Structure formats: structure tokens, C-alpha cells
Amino acid sequence: PKVMMMTKMLKDLKFFFALIFIFVIAYGVSTASIMNPQKFDNFKSSTDIMCDVLWRPYQNMFGEIGDATIMETMTKSYCELKNETTKNFTTDYCEKEYNCDKENDIICGVNIYIVRIFLAAYMMFAAVLMLNLMVAVFTNTYDNIQKNCDYTWRRQKFDLMIEYRSRSAFPIPLSTVLHCIRFLIWLARRVAGALGRKCCNITRDRSILTEDVHMQSTIALLEMECKRDYLERIKTRQKDEKLHSAISKLGSGVESIEKRVRTVEENMQKVIDAVDPSEYDMGGTLKKGRLNKTSHSIKSCTQSRKSKYPGEKNVRRSYIREEHYDWRKVLYNYDPKSYTDFSVPLERRLSEIQWHSNLGGDERRSHHKHYEIKDGLPLNPCGRTGLCGRGLLEKYGPNHLGVPIITRVARDEEDEPLLLDGRFILEVLMDCTGKTWKPPVLEGAFDSLPTDEVSDLLTEHIVQEIPLKRLRKRVDKILRDGVVMYKGFLDSEYNTDNSWQEVVVVSYHDGRDKTFRNITLPEHSQYSWTRIDEWMHVNMTYRSHIAKVFFARNGYGADDMTG
Numbered sequence: 001p002k003v004m005m006m007t008k009m010l011k012d013l014k015f016f017f018a019l020i021f022i023f024v025i026a027y028g029v030s031t032a033s034i035m036n037p038q039k040f041d042n043f044k045s046s047t048d049i050m051c052d053v054l055w056r057p058y059q060n061m062f063g064e065i066g067d068a069t070i071m072e073t074m075t076k077s078y079c080e081l082k083n084e085t086t087k088n089f090t091t092d093y094c095e096k097e098y099n100c101d102k103e104n105d106i107i108c109g110v111n112i113y114i115v116r117i118f119l120a121a122y123m124m125f126a127a128v129l130m131l132n133l134m135v136a137v138f139t140n141t142y143d144n145i146q147k148n149c150d151y152t153w154r155r156q157k158f159d160l161m162i163e164y165r166s167r168s169a170f171p172i173p174l175s176t177v178l179h180c181i182r183f184l185i186w187l188a189r190r191v192a193g194a195l196g197r198k199c200c201n202i203t204r205d206r207s208i209l210t211e212d213v214h215m216q217s218t219i220a221l222l223e224m225e226c227k228r229d230y231l232e233r234i235k236t237r238q239k240d241e242k243l244h245s246a247i248s249k250l251g252s253g254v255e256s257i258e259k260r261v262r263t264v265e266e267n268m269q270k271v272i273d274a275v276d277p278s279e280y281d282m283g284g285t286l287k288k289g290r291l292n293k294t295s296h297s298i299k300s301c302t303q304s305r306k307s308k309y310p311g312e313k314n315v316r317r318s319y320i321r322e323e324h325y326d327w328r329k330v331l332y333n334y335d336p337k338s339y340t341d342f343s344v345p346l347e348r349r350l351s352e353i354q355w356h357s358n359l360g361g362d363e364r365r366s367h368h369k370h371y372e373i374k375d376g377l378p379l380n381p382c383g384r385t386g387l388c389g390r391g392l393l394e395k396y397g398p399n400h401l402g403v404p405i406i407t408r409v410a411r412d413e414e415d416e417p418l419l420l421d422g423r424f425i426l427e428v429l430m431d432c433t434g435k436t437w438k439p440p441v442l443e444g445a446f447d448s449l450p451t452d453e454v455s456d457l458l459t460e461h462i463v464q465e466i467p468l469k470r471l472r473k474r475v476d477k478i479l480r481d482g483v484v485m486y487k488g489f490l491d492s493e494y495n496t497d498n499s500w501q502e503v504v505v506v507s508y509h510d511g512r513d514k515t516f517r518n519i520t521l522p523e524h525s526q527y528s529w530t531r532i533d534e535w536m537h538v539n540m541t542y543r544s545h546i547a548k549v550f551f552a553r554n555g556y557g558a559d560d561m562t563g
Helices: 002-035 037-042 046-061 067-086 091-096 106-147 149-166 172-199 201-211 213-274 288-299 451-458 468-480 540-552
Strands: 337-340 387-391 397-409 426-431 483-490 499-509 527-531
Touching: 002 046, 002 106, 046 106, 106 149, 149 213, 387 499, 397 451, 397 540, 451 468, 468 499, 483 540, 499 540
Parallel strands: 337 387, 397 499
Antiparallel strands: 397 426, 426 527, 483 499
């Protein structure tokens, strides 16, 4: 096919040669007569004239503009033309120093701009329009041949078979004998035909049929090949149509079955929602108080039901309607994805875990006192989350955290406390290395926070004027006076159906403002004293707890969160 493409493209090129030649002649004659008027007056050198008319436009077509050459050629030619009448200029002066503007040669200056205008028009039509049109025609030729390449290959193969059938099977020296035999046979047939033509026409017809036997056999062979190919295509088309019809019927049947199943499931769920035995006591009375209280806490857990679970893997939760958050509400066909990341440590066997206890340091107690166990696994007190397993948490059941919220009064450059609307502006010890800010988080805290870890966090770097022992005494006194702000379930995006986080939030505030003001942290530390100008920078999980601390400490900005 590539050779045929070249042949077709050469045929297309003939037409473009004629069109481009028209543009070349028109542009070459007009510009050459303007640039070199003295040559066209006497036709002294026909070779130079043909070079100016044909060669220069041909070079322009492929990007050789030569604007400086146009200037040099025209100034020199018009200088020589003027010198023929005035005899005032030398040849060196015309080649190096003559200038149309300097000599007030208006015709030369105007003609330079005319040549440039012709050049721009020529490049637009010949180089841009015609060449791109030629590329488009070549592309069309290539696509047509590539589309029919299978037919072309079959045709060439058939011609090759016919050629081999007509050729001799013997090598060249021996093929002469075969050709002689064929010639004698042909001659005998011609003589027999001439003699038999006098007797009857039947003999003549038989002779014609005998001579044409080779062509008939060739046509028969071609017909057989075409017939076989046609029948195979029909069979393949019929099989494809039957298969497509069967697939369509099967797809429509599956869709109808899926619709029926979904309808049945929806109806069953409506019946279950309408008559849920968990909502009634033994006497048939509705448990209003308990259900309303539980549903209120369940609806507030928005972070635990985020669609995307945190982490590098793209884990998605199953969608759950709000009325099915509560575990007591029966949800038909609830089968969420189970996910436990490989990076978390292995958990103990479920049969060995003592739920609601702290045996051997294995803390499984909850601040909510009791949580349900189903099929050996604990159920999240917040309700269904759309994801089971442990996710990125270490344990099944409650995973306890301690959150110290450490605050101090912000000061200006003159070391005076900052007030706004009668409230102190507070600074919080925050971890600002991530996308959102969050307070320090200590793992394993159940009833209270370990004061030693909080003290080490605050005294990581101190001002040299205050002794370390004196500063530690002040810090320990503030830590002993810490106020527990919250104990219980933590609405975190890491929670699952079987594993959740519980937290103890303790507020530490330097009321006298004599201790925390002397504590600074190094630049490489992940923690820093931060003023909360906008609550959107604070992590959603801890935002409400920090706002409660601000409200309790009469800090500015708490109204934005607590109302």
C-alpha cells in the first residue's frame, strides 16, 4: 500500500504544480520587473531574468524570505538605473553607500514597499494556503488507501496467482521447450479451426471454447473465492445479530429483575421502618424519650460519616439515610465495606478480648458505660457509619485520646495584654504543620491526662532568665488546676462501625499570666502559640471543643462558634 500511496500522491501533485506555477510566475514577474527594471529593458541576460522570476519565489515558498536581500538588490539596481542617465555614481557607491531615502529616490522607496506587499500576499496564498491544501489532499489519499488496503492486497494477490499460473514451472533454459510446445498447440488449433470452419460451425465453437479454457478456469476460480468469502460474511453477520439479540434480551431481563428486587427491598424497608419492634416496649408503648435522645446524638456525628475515609487509599463509605443511622432501626441488606489498613498493628483475637473492662492494661471501657456487641464485634455508639473494620485505628471498640487545650493571653509589642470588646485575645498551643490546625493529642488517656507529658511539652524550650525548677513548679500548679471540659465520643473521620475514638478534653489556662508568657518553642517544633483569627483553619474534629474553652475562659472569638 505504501507504493500505491506514493503513486497516487504523485498524481495529485501534478495538479498542484500547475496552480503553484501560476502563483510563482505572477509573483516572480511582477517583483522581478520592479526590483531589476534595467534587466527587463534590454534582456541582456535571460538566465538572470529566469533566476529572478522562478528561483527566488521558489525559495520564498520554503521560508527563505530575504528581506535584506530585497533592499540590497533594489538599491543597487535603481542606483545603476539612475547612473545610466546621470553618470554620477560609481559601482562601489551603488553597492555600499547608495540609499533610496538619502538620494530622494521616491520611485525606489515606494517600490520597496510594493515588493514587500507582494511578498506577504504570495506567502499567504502560496506558502500557507496551497501547501496546507496539498497536505490535506495527501492526507485524504492516505486515508482512502489505508481504508481499502485489505481489498488492494487481495487484488494484488489474485494478480500474482494468475501470473504464476500462466508462467512456466521450468527454469529459463528449459522453459523454451514448453513455449515451443505451446506454440505448436496454438498453431495446430488455428489450422484445425480454419479447416473445420468450412465443414460446420460446431467445430469452430469448440475451438473457441478450447482456446478460452484458461480464462474460464480463472474466472471460475475467482467466482469460487468470492462466493466463499460472501457466504462467510453472511454467516458471521447472522451470528453477530443472534448474539446481539440474545445479549439485548438478557440485559433487559436483568434490568427488569434488578428493578423488581429494588422495589421489593424498598417495600420491605418501608414495612420495617413502619413497624420496628425495637421502638416498642413489652406493653406496646413507644419508647419516646430514649429514642429521641439517642437520635439527637446520632445526627450530630457528621465527621464519622464523611464519604471518603482518610488515608492514601481511596476508600469510600456506603451511603446511609439519616433515619437509618440508629442501630435499633433495622436496615435491610446493610453490608458495608470492611477496611483495616495494613499499617495498623494486629489486634487480639475477638474471643480473648474482655469488653467493658481494663484487664491487663487492655482498655476497653467507654465513657458511655455500655456499648452493644454483635457477632463478636462492638457497635459504634454513634450508629452506622457506612464502613466496618478498624480503618486506621488500633483497637476494636473505643480508642482513647487526651487533648490538652493550653491557652494564654496574647500580648502586643509593648508586652501589654490584648483586649477586644472587653475580652482577652487568647493564644492556643496548636500543631500547624498540616492543612488544618489541631491541638496536641495524647494517646491512651482515659480518666485524666498524664501531666508529665503535658509538662514536658510546655518546657521543651524556656527563657534563660527563669530557672527550670521554678518554671516546672508553676507549670505543675497550672496543670493541677486543669478543668475537664468534655469526656466521651469524638466525632472523627477515622471512626467506623466497629472502632471509634473517645476523648478527654482538659483546659489549661494561665490565669495570672506569669508562666506561659515565659515559654517559647523552637522554630523546628511542630507546635506553636497561635491566634485563631478564622475558625475555618481549625480542624473540624476539635473546633467545637476549643470554642467551648474560649467561652469558658472569656476569650474573644467564642461567639462565632458557640453562638
